[in-house]
Amino acid sequence: MNARSNSGSSPLLLIENQLCFALYTTSRAITKQYSILLKDLGVTYPQYLALLVLWERDGLLVQEIARALELDGATATPILQRMEKLGLVTRKRSAEDERRVQVYLTQKGRSLYDRALEVPYELGRATGLNEQIAKRIIKQMNTIKKHLAAQNRNAAGL
Amino acid sequence: MNARSNSGSSPLLLIENQLCFALYTTSRAITKQYSILLKDLGVTYPQYLALLVLWERDGLLVQEIARALELDGATATPILQRMEKLGLVTRKRSAEDERRVQVYLTQKGRSLYDRALEVPYELGRATGLNEQIAKRIIKQMNTIKKHLAAQNRNAAGL
DNA sequence: TCATAATGATTAGTGTACTAAATAATAGCT
């Protein structure tokens, strides 16, 4: 049974709309919770994500950070500029290739690491899901994203 | 096993961070897909959601629409103002209570209904999940939101 | 080689989202 066969019910209640709406509102609720937990650190959720990848590997390109966060470069740039203004990172044009900009953690950026370790722990308690269910949801989210990407690849290929 | 006991692995890989990140990126991917499907209608995803609730019941207050979309009133107002500029709705101060603003669909707003019915159908194909799994995810998202709300109620009560 | 394409980053412009503060009107209380 697909959505079309369900035309008697209201569009608000169609399962596809419900699922997307649930993800939309839950994602916002989580981001809000992160902003509470990250207030002490003085960073936002996307900034925290950028820190996570830089703590993994320093000196990444703007593009690499954007790809890791699944963000457009045009979104990553202003985030990293704000982080530079906060004194968390520095941005340097690469010498070999002047197009590239590498992002490095400052001492201050590195210093947030220890306090940041507490964040996912506190947030994990807040979501109230066990690890097994969380893993299943992560897999299903990846399924959705893969499906959407394939859909758009086909649409672009026409 | 909680996050703390997992202190050997990187913070990026902690299950809580992974879950939240998956929801964050998937929600954005879905919104992007909606924006493609809604381009013909000339509305954004939040505007589409507002239309859904108004098609259910016309003349709702700004606050009621905000609550239905789980948005702050301060976010709903500019969305509805843009929709008014697009000629989709009109906003009228209530006569009995001058604080209240009621939102009504215009003829143009009503006329989008038929085309909008196709949207969740096309999006459902795009996500690639069956109804049963979708329903389970919706339930789990509600669990997370309830948990977060309870957490914050307790924090406020201290 | 040199015109052209591709790449990496940024800027411009629009539309959310959020908190906090302002505004205006109504409700409640004494």
Added chain:
DNA sequence: AGCTATTATTTAGTACACTAATCATTATGA
């Protein structure tokens, strides 16, 4: 009635996110 608290909406200010366009630099290929 008049003071105070509450309610509904809006405005102000900050920070994403997205598309499209721009700019500089590097890669390419006839």
